[in-house]
Amino acid sequence: MDMKVEKKKLNLKDKYKLLTRDLGWEPSYRSKDEIYPYVKYEGLKVHDWDKWEDPFRLTMDAYWKYQAEKERKFYAIIDAHTQNNGHLNITDARYLTALKIFLQAISPGEYAAHKGFARAGREFAGVGTQVACQMQAIDELRHAQTQIHAMSNYNRYYNGFHAFADARDRIWYTSVARSFFDDSMSAGPFEFMIAIGFSFEYVLTNLLFVPFMSGAAYNGDMATVTFGFSAQSDEARHMTLGLECIKFMLEQDPDNLPIVQAWIDKWFWRGFRVLGLVSTMMDYMLPKRVMSWREAWEIYGVENGGALFRDLARYGIRPPKGWDDAEKAIDHMSHQLMLGLYQWSFGTAFHSWIPSDEDMDWLSAKYPATFDKHYRPRWNHIKKLAAAGTPYKNFGLAKLCQCCQLPIVFTEPDDPTMLCNRETTYKGEKYHFCSDGCQDVFEHEPEKYIQAWLPMPALFQDQQGDIGAWMDWVSLKDGTDNGDYAGSEDQRNFQQWRGLATSNQ
Amino acid sequence: MSTVFIALQANEETRPIIDAIELDNPRAVVHRQPAMVKIDAPDELVIRKQTIEEQLGRAFDLQELQINLITLSGNVDEDDETLTLRWNS
Numbered sequence: 123m124d125m126k127v128e129k130k131k132l133n134l135k136d137k138y139k140l141l142t143r144d145l146g147w148e149p150s151y152r153s154k155d156e157i158y159p160y161v162k163y164e165g166l167k168v169h170d171w172d173k174w175e176d177p178f179r180l181t182m183d184a185y186w187k188y189q190a191e192k193e194r195k196f197y198a199i200i201d202a203h204t205q206n207n208g209h210l211n212i213t214d215a216r217y218l219t220a221l222k223i224f225l226q227a228i229s230p231g232e233y234a235a236h237k238g239f240a241r242a243g244r245e246f247a248g249v250g251t252q253v254a255c256q257m258q259a260i261d262e263l264r265h266a267q268t269q270i271h272a273m274s275n276y277n278r279y280y281n282g283f284h285a286f287a288d289a290r291d292r293i294w295y296t297s298v299a300r301s302f303f304d305d306s307m308s309a310g311p312f313e314f315m316i317a318i319g320f321s322f323e324y325v326l327t328n329l330l331f332v333p334f335m336s337g338a339a340y341n342g343d344m345a346t347v348t349f350g351f352s353a354q355s356d357e358a359r360h361m362t363l364g365l366e367c368i369k370f371m372l373e374q375d376p377d378n379l380p381i382v383q384a385w386i387d388k389w390f391w392r393g394f395r396v397l398g399l400v401s402t403m404m405d406y407m408l409p410k411r412v413m414s415w416r417e418a419w420e421i422y423g424v425e426n427g428g429a430l431f432r433d434l435a436r437y438g439i440r441p442p443k444g445w446d447d448a449e450k451a452i453d454h455m456s457h458q459l460m461l462g463l464y465q466w467s468f469g470t471a472f473h474s475w476i477p478s479d480e481d482m483d484w485l486s487a488k489y490p491a492t493f494d495k496h497y498r499p500r501w502n503h504i505k506k507l508a509a510a511g512t513p514y515k516n517f518g519l520a521k522l523c524q525c526c527q528l529p530i531v532f533t534e535p536d537d538p539t540m541l542c543n544r545e546t547t548y549k550g551e552k553y554h555f556c557s558d559g560c561q562d563v564f565e566h567e568p569e570k571y572i573q574a575w576l577p578m579p580a581l582f583q584d585q586q587g588d589i590g591a592w593m594d595w596v597s598l599k600d601g602t603d604n605g606d607y608a609g610s611e612d613q614r615n616f617q618q619w620r621g622l623a624t625s626n627q
Numbered sequence: 628m629s630t631v632f633i634a635l636q637a638n639e640e641t642r643p644i645i646d647a648i649e650l651d652n653p654r655a656v657v658h659r660q661p662a663m664v665k666i667d668a669p670d671e672l673v674i675r676k677q678t679i680e681e682q683l684g685r686a687f688d689l690q691e692l693q694i695n696l697i698t699l700s701g702n703v704d705e706d707d708e709t710l711t712l713r714w715n716s
Contacts, residue, residue, distance in 0.1 A: 134707045177703040188693045339662040358696045429629030
């Protein structure tokens, strides 16, 4: 019998060299400046593109192989989910609010990131960078598609999933995530990498995906656990690309430091504001909670972010400017934002609710210094109003921050009883901000942010302030998609179907 | 001291990989959470192909980790034999 002889394989480093860097060539009839017009546009100095190397040394052939395996695993589970009434196995239909926000605000962000990385891959001059950006562009497209596909089964049974694309373009709270991605995509390629690759992927993505997936696992949502894990398996590579990118910029030339630091300051704060939506999900929206927003921040913000910035200190990088204000906001932000979502629930394509006494006890245990003092009394008051048949609804429109586009609902970093509101007058117009961080971003690039599309002014511009016409325009079905969870069609259906599934009625 | 970590999906494929990581990193702390396992270690974590192969009983390409990886932290360095996570601080 012949012995099976293993074919001699290239080692990883040689293979990476052959299948990545050696794919490049020196242009002969056009200059590099003509081919890569944006490389110098932001003032970054790069002397040697070959210094940029993917530490995973992943080549395209291996990429396709592993991605195909991820897709096979993903679809096997999605099929099982659909075939086994997965929509009835969640803890409670309140959980779906977290999914609806994800689909309306985050999945379109994945698609935007795909476009951004496709462009960054074209504009960077190094082959290692181009290949890594190409992989990430394909990853992000896959994430958008698998997320939409995984959640499509819920759309067959529950409200608020049907018009996520209109919601993404037109509804007010989704513009928070949308403006973040649009802002990054309309920046130069290096700033885009800091925005998405470093700040979002490295510093903040753990706070979004890890608790979100654990939340799905805790709440019986197999479809989301699956798309979450499938997407997250790419994130380690994205995070690594983000970190390599920042080290590359800093090692190429000492003059790059102040530019990079300013971007870190800006994009940390922009990302932190987007994560405000995640804080409400963790503290309020999961019927079975994983950990509080504060606990997640301790692990992924304080501990991991702290380690990262100690590591980068050797280049002269300091923690982002807004770091201390972020820390001060952690014990307040989810409560302040959820109170906002509840009072404006006529305008959300998801349900919100008043936390039960049991929920409030949990919040008070997780936020001993703030919840009972500042937020329980407000919820109790709102509960009384609801019991009296006069539920608290705010039919006024929120004033939005010109930078992050969240309603101005947050308080002063050092005084939780005082609303934080900043104003800047620029060319005779007054602009409003939710924080010093957002005001700083605006004042650094006012010409960019005065062009921001803000949903509240758009309502008046396009719909003359007619709320009914606005609901039609954003494809929000009044009385079905919005309002309190208590008494909603989602609640009725879930209880009825679950009853049918667990009895012989 | 800074903590590096790696998180893997909790499934049949990763069980022997996690065992191997524990063997190679005596200072590592393994946190078993719903659907995932997070492994923390002070400053450095080393994942070795050979130890995984011994635990798994078959040949293993370290890049297969990509399939079940959830997240990690620290500077990454990977070659045919090892994947290292490290903070320089």
